[in-house]
Amino acid sequence: MAKQKTLYTCTECGGQAPKWQGQCPACGAWNTLVETIAEPASANRFQSLAKSAPVQRLADIEAADVPRFSTGVSEFDRVLGGGLVAGGVVLIGGDPGIGKSTLLLQSLGEIASERRALYVSGEESAAQIALRAQRLSLLDPQSKAGELKLLAEIQLERIQATIEAERPDVAVIDSIQTIYSDALTSAPGSVAQVRECAAQLTRVAKQSGTAIIMVGHVTKEGNLAGPRVLEHIVDTVLYFEGDTHSSFRLVRAFKNRFGAVNELGVFAMTERGLRGVSNPSALFLSQHEQTVPGSCVLVTQEGSRPLLVEIQALVDTAHVPNPRRLAVGLEQNRLALLLAVLHKHAGIACFDQDVFLNAVGGVKITEPAADLAVLLAIQSSLRNKPLPKGLFVFGEVGLAGEIRPSPRGQDRLKEAAKLGFTIAVIPKANAPKQPVEGLRVIAVERIEQAIDQVRDLD
Numbered sequence: 001m002a003k004q005k006t007l008y009t010c011t012e013c014g015g016q017a018p019k020w021q022g023q024c025p026a027c028g029a030w031n032t033l034v035e036t037i038a039e040p041a042s043a044n045r046f047q048s049l050a051k052s053a054p055v056q057r058l059a060d061i062e063a064a065d066v067p068r069f070s071t072g073v074s075e076f077d078r079v080l081g082g083g084l085v086a087g088g089v090v091l092i093g094g095d096p097g098i099g100k101s102t103l104l105l106q107s108l109g110e111i112a113s114e115r116r117a118l119y120v121s122g123e124e125s126a127a128q129i130a131l132r133a134q135r136l137s138l139l140d141p142q143s144k145a146g147e148l149k150l151l152a153e154i155q156l157e158r159i160q161a162t163i164e165a166e167r168p169d170v171a172v173i174d175s176i177q178t179i180y181s182d183a184l185t186s187a188p189g190s191v192a193q194v195r196e197c198a199a200q201l202t203r204v205a206k207q208s209g210t211a212i213i214m215v216g217h218v219t220k221e222g223n224l225a226g227p228r229v230l231e232h233i234v235d236t237v238l239y240f241e242g243d244t245h246s247s248f249r250l251v252r253a254f255k256n257r258f259g260a261v262n263e264l265g266v267f268a269m270t271e272r273g274l275r276g277v278s279n280p281s282a283l284f285l286s287q288h289e290q291t292v293p294g295s296c297v298l299v300t301q302e303g304s305r306p307l308l309v310e311i312q313a314l315v316d317t318a319h320v321p322n323p324r325r326l327a328v329g330l331e332q333n334r335l336a337l338l339l340a341v342l343h344k345h346a347g348i349a350c351f352d353q354d355v356f357l358n359a360v361g362g363v364k365i366t367e368p369a370a371d372l373a374v375l376l377a378i379q380s381s382l383r384n385k386p387l388p389k390g391l392f393v394f395g396e397v398g399l400a401g402e403i404r405p406s407p408r409g410q411d412r413l414k415e416a417a418k419l420g421f422t423i424a425v426i427p428k429a430n431a432p433k434q435p436v437e438g439l440r441v442i443a444v445e446r447i448e449q450a451i452d453q454v455r456d457l458d
Contacts, residue, residue: 008033009191012228037186066258069169072110075267075276076103078305079238079251081259084170084211088258089202091176091231092251093216093224094240099249099267099274100215102136104172105129106273109138109145115169117147118162122154122178136273154188156181156197160204168210173201175215177225189217194226198233231255242362248283249274250363253303263303281308281419284361294381297392297421298373299412300365306408306415308392310360311370313377318354329359330370338397342375345401346448348382369406371397372425372450379451388457390422393450395430401447405429413439423457425450 008017010033015026023030068083077083080090094100101124108117121129129150130139138145149166153159156179163171173179179197180188187193198214205212214234217225222239224231231237237255242248251265266280277283285297285308294313299306311330318324327335335357343349355378359365372395380387394412396404406412409430416424417439424441431443444450 006035006037009036009227011191011226014191014195014227014229034191036190036192068258069111069115071107072113073103073107073274073276075265076107076251078303079253079263079265080236081253081256081263084213085235085258086169086209086211087206088211088236089205089234090211090213090236090238091216091224091234092213092238092240093218095218095222098240098242099269100240101174102132102269103251103267103274104174104213104215105132105138106136108148108170108172109133109136109143111170112146112148113144116149116166118149118151118166118168118171119174120151120153120159120162120171121174122152123175124152126150126152135271154178154180156200160200163204163208163210167208170211170213173212173214175217176201176230177217189226191227195229195233198230202233241364246362248277248361260303264305264307280305281415284309284359284363286310286312286360291386291389293384293386294377296373296377296380296387297416298365298370299392299394299416300367300369301406301408301412306412307363308416308419308421309363309365311373311377312358312360313374313381314354314356315350315378315381316354316356318352323350323352324354324356326355327357329362329364330357330374331366334368334371335374337399338371338374339378341397341399341401341447342378345446346375346379346451348379348451350378350382353382367406368396368404369394371395372403372427372447375447376425376450376454379454385458387454388423390420391425391454391457392416392421392423393425395425395427395444395450397447403427403444403446403450413441425454 008020010024012029012032013027015024017025020033024032066085068085070077070083092100108119111117133139151162176194176198177189180193181196184192184196201212219225235257239252239254241250241252247269249267253261253263266277267274268277296311298309298311300309325335339350372393376393394406398404405427413436417436424439426443428443428445431441442453444453
């Protein structure tokens, strides 16, 4: 029997090499080549995602809003940009046991009361899914979740035939790494199988109008397993965030062809599954009886939603030649940059201090509007004096010490005022033209000015 020929395929770009190399010759990524079986060429494997159409002028094409339908879970709808789109393909990833299957089963249970829904499981049997539905109280007599169709299958061709026969409005594939196609000889989960199965399911979604949600495994680094091209094929990419030991889960959109990216959905894990959190700012604010040093409240913007997050800093004398710089929930390199700005322009040195930074609640903050809150929290911890009660801040700090404006400043002010905060230290460019009721606004232009204004409030 002839030995099967193998190739090395890049998980980032899908490029192939005849032998292993440390660097992909196609895209230049390091340590991304994995061994796969060389697949024979087939004339019928590749088909267009949509029917061919003649060339048209852009001005002659009628543009219309994409119709959506609700998933039955308001926070899930928010992350998707308002709901599911017919023919759209969603890829959702996250750590094992974080709640991906639970959220999708709850959502399909709600959808099944009004639309046709299909749950395809390649990891669990139908009996296991029924047990989970029973724990989530989806099989109550007053619920119509019992109309949900289940299929335990991992062969792509049978799944395609089932979707064609049932013609569901929504289909969940749990998970894409367990599906295999007879057209390929490699094992399920390999680069070739994941890429081929995802492409074929996307073609089914576009041609039939069925919205397909695919569950994806993640690597130990937290990235979606399989080829990076998988994220390019689909329309929407969602990630589950949060600690499995905590009761709170965050779902964040990183790509969305039908809506805004960086939207955030907040859920609480209960005995009856995931429940949306109506006031997520309460999760990210510590409940101190009195103000404490090193704590500063930031108003960050997650998509269309302003959130209040507590930034905590701990500055302590270093007992080693190289002081430690540790940031949890914020970018560590950004912390080193801000400490240099604090020393250069405000005269506050931390070169002999350990600096630890934390965003309460496990939220990850990526926008530079957190800069001012970080510096004020560090300064408060270094002086061992708390910031005034009811104070919140936002603003980006530049290398020259200037405080730059942040987008949607009015929304941030209104959200903080609604939650009872009374003092705002913000960039001068974000100062409101009309006073906000119950809110004292201190507009600053430079970091040293902001620190002086906060000291005067003591």
